[in-house]
Amino acid sequence: MSERQIKYRTCPLCEAMCGLEIHIGAEERVELIRPDRDDVWSKGFICPKGTTLGHLHDDPDRLRAPMVRDVASSGASECDEWREVSWAEAFARCEELIGGVLERHGKEATSCYIGNPVAHAFSLSRYVGLFIGLAQLPVIYSAGTVDQWPKNVACMLMYGNMWWIPAPDIQRTHYWLIMGGNPQASQGSLLACPDVLGEIDRIRERGGKTVVIDPRRTGTADKADEWLPIVPGTDAAFLLALINVLFVDDLVDLGGLADIVAGVDDVRALCQPFTPDRVAATTRIPAETIRRIAHEIAAAPSASVYGRIGLCNQEFGTVASWLIDVVNVLTANFDVPGGLMFGTPIAWGANSLADPQWADGVTFGRWHSRVRGVPEVLGQVPVSCLAEEILTPNEVTPEHDCPARQIRALVTIAGNPVISSPGAQQLDDALASLDCMISVDNYMNETTRHAHVILPGLSALEQPHFDDLIPMWAARSAGRYSEAIFPPAPERPREWEILTTLGALLLGMKLADIDVNAFDDGYFAALCEAKGVDPTAVAARYDERGPGRMLDLQIRTGPFGDRYGETPDGLTFQSFVDAPHGLDLGPMQPRLRELLATPSGMLELAPPYITADVARLAARLDRDDDGLVLISRRHVRSNNSWMHNVKVLVKGKDRCTLLIHPDDAGRCGVRDGVLARVTSEAGELEVPVEVSDEMMPGVVSLPHGWGHDKDGIRLSVAREHAGVNNNILAPGRLIDPISNNAVVNGIPVEVVPA
Numbered sequence: 001m002s003e004r005q006i007k008y009r010t011c012p013l014c015e016a017m018c019g020l021e022i023h024i025g026a027e028e029r030v031e032l033i034r035p036d037r038d039d040v041w042s043k044g045f046i047c048p049k050g051t052t053l054g055h056l057h058d059d060p061d062r063l064r065a066p067m068v069r070d071v072a073s074s075g076a077s078e079c080d081e082w083r084e085v086s087w088a089e090a091f092a093r094c095e096e097l098i099g100g101v102l103e104r105h106g107k108e109a110t111s112c113y114i115g116n117p118v119a120h121a122f123s124l125s126r127y128v129g130l131f132i133g134l135a136q137l138p139v140i141y142s143a144g145t146v147d148q149w150p151k152n153v154a155c156m157l158m159y160g161n162m163w164w165i166p167a168p169d170i171q172r173t174h175y176w177l178i179m180g181g182n183p184q185a186s187q188g189s190l191l192a193c194p195d196v197l198g199e200i201d202r203i204r205e206r207g208g209k210t211v212v213i214d215p216r217r218t219g220t221a222d223k224a225d226e227w228l229p230i231v232p233g234t235d236a237a238f239l240l241a242l243i244n245v246l247f248v249d250d251l252v253d254l255g256g257l258a259d260i261v262a263g264v265d266d267v268r269a270l271c272q273p274f275t276p277d278r279v280a281a282t283t284r285i286p287a288e289t290i291r292r293i294a295h296e297i298a299a300a301p302s303a304s305v306y307g308r309i310g311l312c313n314q315e316f317g318t319v320a321s322w323l324i325d326v327v328n329v330l331t332a333n334f335d336v337p338g339g340l341m342f343g344t345p346i347a348w349g350a351n352s353l354a355d356p357q358w359a360d361g362v363t364f365g366r367w368h369s370r371v372r373g374v375p376e377v378l379g380q381v382p383v384s385c386l387a388e389e390i391l392t393p394n395e396v397t398p399e400h401d402c403p404a405r406q407i408r409a410l411v412t413i414a415g416n417p418v419i420s421s422p423g424a425q426q427l428d429d430a431l432a433s434l435d436c437m438i439s440v441d442n443y444m445n446e447t448t449r450h451a452h453v454i455l456p457g458l459s460a461l462e463q464p465h466f467d468d469l470i471p472m473w474a475a476r477s478a479g480r481y482s483e484a485i486f487p488p489a490p491e492r493p494r495e496w497e498i499l500t501t502l503g504a505l506l507l508g509m510k511l512a513d514i515d516v517n518a519f520d521d522g523y524f525a526a527l528c529e530a531k532g533v534d535p536t537a538v539a540a541r542y543d544e545r546g547p548g549r550m551l552d553l554q555i556r557t558g559p560f561g562d563r564y565g566e567t568p569d570g571l572t573f574q575s576f577v578d579a580p581h582g583l584d585l586g587p588m589q590p591r592l593r594e595l596l597a598t599p600s601g602m603l604e605l606a607p608p609y610i611t612a613d614v615a616r617l618a619a620r621l622d623r624d625d626d627g628l629v630l631i632s633r634r635h636v637r638s639n640n641s642w643m644h645n646v647k648v649l650v651k652g653k654d655r656c657t658l659l660i661h662p663d664d665a666g667r668c669g670v671r672d673g674v675l676a677r678v679t680s681e682a683g684e685l686e687v688p689v690e691v692s693d694e695m696m697p698g699v700v701s702l703p704h705g706w707g708h709d710k711d712g713i714r715l716s717v718a719r720e721h722a723g724v725n726n727n728i729l730a731p732g733r734l735i736d737p738i739s740n741n742a743v744v745n746g747i748p749v750e751v752v753p754a
């Protein structure tokens with residue numbers, strides 16, 4: 001590249017999937033990133049993070065070569081030396097470490113943690129499945145159990161696939177009820193749509209309304225027509241009361257779904273005790289307001305009730321996440337324009353395929369975690385179990401039917417659980433005691449500093465991009481292919497090769513015997529078969545292996561694809577190469593009848609596994625006030641734990657503050673700008689106070705993703721803006737028991753001056 005060039009690509013950082021226009025100057029450096037106004041999907045929308053992909057690429061702290069830690073004694077210590085090594089040496093060290101654990105402790109002592117960027121990265125998203133399949137780990141952990149596991153459980157039981165998650169059709173709705181989501185910061189989650197806040201204006205322009213239910217008056221609430229503060233963790237009670245009104249006032253209408261919805265009478269019976277008057281004190285939403293909202297939803301030409309992380313990461317995560325969909329079904333706002341709908345990805349992802357292990361319906365609790373005895377849910381136990389599973393010797397294990405033993409080897413893939421998991425301090429201690437820790441990650445951060453080997457992935461600009469998971473809940477079927485802007489040297493292993501190699505090592509293979517290409521061919525053939533095309537004939541068309549070949553398969557055998565010539569006008573990978581601003585195949589379409597995969601063939605409105613938990617919710621109504629409780633928040637200039645090393649994003653006013661209502665501040669004796677000590681049953685920390693009436697009384701808020709003051713990290717900018725880790729305060733024992741999802745919202749805390 002000699003002169004200035006313009007490249008177009010999709011931002012991989014969040015679900016908004018914005019189209020970027022990237023200006024590259026001489027020296028192959030990014031000079032400017034602007035929104036791509038011609039992008040068919042995002043049409044010029046962007047947020048501040050999207051302009052920083054060049055900063056991330058150029059970040060001197062970003063790892064570009066594998067790192068090996070020479071351990072001075074056992075565990076991480078200050079005498080340890082990190083060395084940059086060749087890929088061959090790094091993999092040889094992985095073989096030695098993994099082989100050692102397999103030999104001494106067996107397969108049962110190996111595990112992995114999978115983090116959030118896996119959902120957004122070209123290679124990782126497509127090959128994490130192959131890694132898991134090869135590695136045959138007895139138990140795996142992921143950020144999913146501090147995120148959307150409740151929604152996965154609800155969708156699995158209601159529709160038969162944990163990843164077919166219906167999303168609000170906000171580009172057409174007339175009424176949007178947002179519960180526990182703040183798209184002003186997050187840009188939407190389990191809801192892919194560019195410029196979500198702009199859609200709130202457009203809803204208003206068509207005569208509609210947006211209501212936000214959140215303990216905090218967020219930027220989204222400011223934009224909306226109405227804000228209703230709610231006591232954290234009580235959304236399920238609010239929703240049951242709302243459903244109660246729908247039945248009592250004869251507002252229930254199944255629309256065109258009457259013949260495929262089972263369980264309406266069960267829901268009617270369940271909601272009977274939850275009258276608006278009964279839940280008003282617990283939720284602190286007046287009974288009259290609950291009645292009014294129910295009537296507004298029923299009367300709107302179309303409505304979408306939507307719940308996100310505030311509803312998942314809480315005490316009644318599954319019941320609340322389930323009831324969101326129930327309200328939409330009961331008001332004829334499901335699988336219709338303007339209601340909750342399923343997306344239609346142009347390139348199907350492996351998550352959309354039927355999972356053979358659930359062919360006869362899903363069962364939970366097939367095994368239990370070794371130490372705490374938590375029943376597995378959809379193959380996972382809470383990530384907050386990870387620390388105790390590393391620290392507790394086998395000799396003291398209670399009699400739980402667990403396929404795993406004490407974890408001695410852990411692979412982390414694009415995750416930072418030392419920051420993102422409840423019981424954070426204990427996990428930090430635990431990771432230091434592993435015999436083998438290998439991290440596939442771009443930074444030496446709070447988690448990966450404990451690794452023995454770090455295998456770096458590529459920067460966003462070094463790899464191609466095309467989303468396949470997020471479009472499952474996207475407002476439109478649109479797609480754009482982004483080629484790598486700065487492709488690395490061919491001999492540099494790509495993340496799909498790294499994952500395949502690690503998977504095979506965990507399987508027990510010797511490095512010399514691992515043929516990554518052969519594994520890829522097998523994986524590709526299996527995917528071809530799943531899509532009903534001939535693997536041999538199809539494979540013969542490609543010169544290259546890896547995610548690029550897979551993407552062509554995903555597009556061609558997808559809903560708009562050419563099926564390798566069977567549908568001559570259909571799309572191929574080349575169609576997207578020829579369309580640098582992407583292709584838009586239109587808005588969401590009704591799909592429920594096509595996607596339903598429950599054993600009964602019905603939409604299960606009242607799955608017994610979930611309805612059984614309503615008794616626990618009923619008991620909550622009798623519980624006294626929890627006192628002051630802590631919730632989490634996000635900021636548009638931050639992305640979980642890993643973008644605080646970008647100077648232009650972290651500069652300015654300190655954003656890691658404790659938000660507290662003036663009345664509570666007065667009662668606790670803390671003032672704006674001073675340090676407060678916040679204590680919970682799990683730990684304590686000191687943080688600057690920000691007094692604001694945007695908090696409802698009784699609730700305080702801290703952002704998650706901070707706490708970069710640990711020894712041994714290589715994040716020079718983030719260290720200067722360390723902040724505190726709010727998961728120090730989150731007790732690992734607090735989970736939503738039917739999904740295994742963490743409760744990080746609604747944690748009882750005490751606040752005093754520091």
Ligand SMILES: Nc1nc2c(c(=O)[nH]1)N[C@H]1C(S)=C(S)[C@@H](COP(=O)(O)OP(=O)(O)OC[C@H]3O[C@@H](n4cnc5c(=O)[nH]c(N)nc54)[C@H](O)[C@@H]3O)O[C@H]1N2
Pocket residue numbers: 114115116117121143146147309313413414415416417419420421440441442443445456457458459460495632633639640641642704705726727730744
């Ligand atoms: N208290 C509290 N805790 C929370 C939440 C909350 O709201 N409150 N939210 C939860 C949620 S929703 C989530 S998703 C989790 C996130 O939890 P994690 O996924 O554990 O954390 P991230 O901060 O997203 O860490 C991402 C890691 O991936 C690395 N990385 C980034 N890009 C790449 C790449 O392309 N390749 C590779 N190999 N590595 C990469 C980064 O360096 C970083 O180490 O946190 C959860 N924790």
Ligand SMILES: Nc1nc2c(c(=O)[nH]1)N[C@H]1C(S)=C(S)[C@@H](COP(=O)(O)OP(=O)(O)OC[C@H]3O[C@@H](n4cnc5c(=O)[nH]c(N)nc54)[C@H](O)[C@@H]3O)O[C@H]1N2
Pocket residue numbers: 014015116147179180181182183185186187188189213214215216218230231232233234235308309310311314631632633634635636637638639640641705745746
């Ligand atoms: N800029 C930015 N964007 C992001 C991320 C990021 O870290 N930064 N993270 C990404 C990830 S991994 C995810 S999962 C998504 C999450 O996307 P969102 O769900 O939109 O996340 P938040 O902005 O944390 O909004 C959650 C809201 O829930 C509220 N809340 C907390 N507890 C309760 C409760 O009990 N009931 C109710 N009704 N509300 C409650 C909080 O006050 C907060 O406003 O964002 C993604 N996008």
Ligand code: SF4
Pocket residue numbers: 011012013014015016017018045046047048049050051187
């Ligand atoms: S909203 Fe920001 S971070 Fe998200 S995709 Fe768009 S530019 Fe990237």
Ligand SMILES: [Mo]
Pocket residue numbers: 116147
């Ligand atoms: Mo998340």
